[in-house]
Amino acid sequence: EVQLVQSGAEVKRPGESLMISCEGSGYSSDTYWINWVRQMPGKGLEWMGRINPRDSYTDYSPSFEGHVTISADKSISTTYLQWTSLKAPDTAMYYCTMTHCGGACPLGTFDIWGQGTMVTVSS
Amino acid sequence: EIVMTQSPATLSVSPGERATLSCRASQFISSNLAWYQQKPGQAPRLLIYGASTRATGIPARFSGSGFGTDFTLTISSLQSDDFAVYYCQECNSWPLVFGGGTKVEI
Numbered sequence: 051e052v053q054l055v056q057s058g059a060e061v062k063r064p065g066e067s068l069m070i071s072c073e074g075s076g077y078s079s080d081t082y083w084i085n086w087v088r089q090m091p092g093k094g095l096e097w098m099g100r101i102n103p104r105d106s107y108t109d110y111s112p113s114f115e116g117h118v119t120i121s122a123d124k125s126i127s128t129t130y131l132q133w134t135s136l137k138a139p140d141t142a143m144y145y146c147t148m149t150h151c152g153g154a155c156p157l158g159t160f161d162i163w164g165q166g167t168m169v170t171v172s173s
Numbered sequence: 174e175i176v177m178t179q180s181p182a183t184l185s186v187s188p189g190e191r192a193t194l195s196c197r198a199s200q201f202i203s204s205n206l207a208w209y210q211q212k213p214g215q216a217p218r219l220l221i222y223g224a225s226t227r228a229t230g231i232p233a234r235f236s237g238s239g240f241g242t243d244f245t246l247t248i249s250s251l252q253s254d255d256f257a258v259y260y261c262q263e264c265n266s267w268p269l270v271f272g273g274g275t276k277v278e279i
Binding site for chain 2: 094097099109110111112113145147151156157158159160161163164165166
């Protein structure tokens, strides 16, 4: 079974750093791009960026570039989303997601989702 | 960046009724559109890709249509399990953009 499993909920203070993770299983880890999506409380979905685990090439939404860093360790099939200095507006649920579909659907269509990691930033 | 606009924001329907959700792109995206369902406390679930192809395991009461800039998701006969928020998403160009969502409620 193809699945993405994310790290647990985090509570941080403004200014702190944080790295959350997303571990893939059931597929070849360097074959599929991993994407990150933000959902602020009560709001919609926002695509943040993606990484190709094969070569760690990244692509960010302009809204998030410079604010977060996406990285990967293909040896352990894990992708990371990192902040160096959290702010209160970073409070959100973060999902990792990928296009798998057995190869049937176009890149950018997300059929596999992690369970989400809730990040709360509060003083 | 493409802007995706969904309407209505909230749709009130009764079980057994037909629901029609709209999604409009600010520029031409061919058939590069997906629809997702999200229930409270859950990750989104892919329903439709390529504007009209149902994803694996999605019931036939869900159908998608449209091309270019205007798209529709139709739920032919709403069941209690279908009350949720629905998002469209363009996958035509990067950065990918989601619509703001339509909440389908009783």
